[in-house]
Amino acid sequence: MRLFPLFADLKGRRVLVVGGGAVAERKVKSLLACGAAVTVGAPEATTELQQLHEQDVIQFIPRGFEPDWLNDIWLVVAATDDKATNRLIAGLATEKRLFINVVDDPELSTFQVPSIVDRSPLTIAISSSGHAPVLARRVRERIETLFDHSLGPLVALAAKYRTAIRQSRPNMRSRREFYDWLLDGPVAGALRRQQPLLAEQSLEKELAQTPTPAKGKVVLVGAGPGDPGLLTLHALRALNEADIILYDRLVSPEIRELARRDATQICVGKTPGENHHATQERIHQLMLEHASKGLFVVRLKGGDAFVFGRGGEELEFLRQHEIDYEVVPGITAAMACAAYAGIPLTHRDHAQSVRLSTAHFSKDTTPEDWAALAREKQTLAFYMGISQLDWLPGRLIAHGRAADTPFALIENGTRMNQRVLHGKLDELAVQARQHDFKSPSLLLIGEVTALAPKLQWFGTSIASQEVTSLPCESTAL
Template sequence: MDYLPVCLRLQDAPMLLVGGGTVGTRKARLLLRSGARLTVVAPAITAELEQLLAEHSGQWRRAAYTGGDLDGQTLVVAATPDAAVNAGVHRDAVARGLPVNVVDTPALCSFIFPAVIDRNPLLIAVSSSGTSPVLARLVRRKVEAMLPAAYGRLAAFAGRWRERVKTALPNDTARRLFWEQAVEGAIGEQVLAGREAEAEQRMRERLRDGAAGHRGEVYLVGAGPGDPDLMTFKALRLLQSADVVLYDRLVAPAIVDMARRDAERIYVGKARSDHAVPQQAINEQLLTLAQAGKRVVRLKGGDPFIFGRGGEEIALLAQHGIPFQVVPGITAASGAACYAGIPLTHRDHAQSVRFVAGYLKGDRVEHDWRQFTSTTETLVFYMGLMGLPVICRELQAVGRAPDTPVALVERGTTEDQRVLVGTLASIEGIVAREQPRAPTLIIVGDVVRLHRELAWFGEGKKGSEPF
């Protein structure tokens, strides 16, 4: 290890920056954000640096550097284009025992600036030990993308409770377990979700009741239409924190595999006329697991509140006072249509879109079909494969033209995606020949005509038929 990562408290500390160009301005931003009292020595500085110094009560000495500029300073940065000046700053600082950084010259640095991920008071520094700042910034961006902005709020929350927890739990092991459960569990999720008042109440209960006060929580998570890359960061974070994961057949196996390795996995899949677990039993299972203190993720294909019966599953939890969160997901209509190259709305073809339940109820697809006559509205039928003959017949019966374009997107956004394209008059024959399997989405409307020119996904054109 070439450098020891440390965090310096620089509030109101006097610091010197030699050089006022673009590079010096970047360093000044960082130093001023840390609360330093900054003095800049340079014959000229950028307009931005001059503005920063004015905003933060910094000083600019319009002159060339001399050794006396180091008097009273605690830290110095050299950022001039003159190598001789930079070397002189380094020599003078070392002689006085001052930490010094010469920008882009690691050999003359007693400290370096890492790439910083700022979730104040939580800070993460990424450093290449001065060898590749670009690589350090790349790693920072990757880590930053995975780290919710609200983690700073969680760190501040923990800081406010630190002494109270230490007093209530003097034993180091007990205190560590408490914090692990709090930060990774329901309390932490409440803070991240902006529900700090609830988190405060939960902390008081936990400290008062100890382990007996631990309650579980349920996270109703939209897993998207199939491609694991379409899951949100929040969905992934909750999935990887869960003790138990309930999933059904609409959730891709690759997504289930992203759960914590030691999490319990429970299949509650349902298919047409074959409910592996009745809906009421699923609702009660979520309640029972949460009451046992488990963190439970209920994975739902697509979005939980769009034909996902998510409202039914959380209703029982709400009645019993179980904390829950609902995490939206990319709904099948959006994901499958995008991967198939079919825009659901388009200025020249459709000005609105309607999501419609296409499944059979009592061997009937029950709708007021007169609502679906507009040629400038895209219709998307969920779970409509078995009801396709009824859909095609009824739409034509209320006036939709037989040559109205129709697309079936089978297993949308996955490697097995297939798109079958026809018309209201021809699509039944195409389906009889191609035998697509669920889950399949049906898109009706002129936007389907754009499929051939806009489809990009590898399997997007497989099985397509002319209009």
């Protein structure tokens, strides 16, 4: 985030606008709307600016810029068509530590004027950091359609009763639940129907009710493999309601950014070499501790909680201690990483089944198990496989899998730095080391992975050598 989002209270504060044309006029109107005391300086001004001066709405200085105009000013807007003048104003304003916006020149500006969705007192601001104002305008147009104009009166009503709400709902969670009711219930409905008296009566009636004590709960949320766009709506809602978030090491920062700003986030991820049993016990105790206090706890897991995520163990613990829980499924890594690499996990001609496995299984797996893994016409998906690459391909080949079986090793699947290594099974370990593939990586083995070079659409693809590609035909499953 290059710019710090900030809403400034300019009521009664002096703001200087240098320039008297149409652009300056628009800036002046926006500043007047929030109560600023505006001074305009320019040799000439539009008719409307002159009228505002005659009506004592603004002060107008009818000449070119002078440095002493910056005295006793809070904010500056340079809206002249002379770049040298704009540059001079920007330099002087910076020396005085004044925030300045130079119209259409983000490099000289220390603040940008955003596009606004006005539902006063609710204001939504959209900024492109001054680089693409047309894009910001288009985003604003879309947001305009999402928020009913009754939101303004609803926010004003909430402000009127803010003290009463805090007194009747001292617990933070019960207060949030009240505001959810306010947004989704009869008060908002009455305001949409232009019935403000009924809305206020409904609010007062609800405030008079004794709130039910908040009961703690835990929600297991599957965060998917990294791309925040793959979160479900239920997952996003849970992140925005959580008091406590216990997140795994591989949950991406972009997903954690979507959580409530005042939620407490605690990393409980396991790292290679540590005592995983002790870490899991700590997770159990943290869930119990915070839920017992009546808090909303989100246990945020990479991928899906029920696919190599120990979600079942955590639910057993919660049930044993009579803690309420819910489960929000996530897109597991095999599905998402394969899709982002252009690999169909099943294909009518090449794979009739998929096996999900963790490469951390015991090397003492029975010969019958290995023989089943080595069968053709199936796709193998190995989670957490990087540390096992030196021996895993050899075991599969020894039990009947062809040495030239194609593979795809997907590093940071679905993320902006995704890489996919393609090759043949007997060269997997050497090629993975040569290209320095790291965790998190998902290993896919099977005939369908040869389709990836043709079907790839995301990230970087690395071919370890020429892989025999399968025909890319459109066939129904």
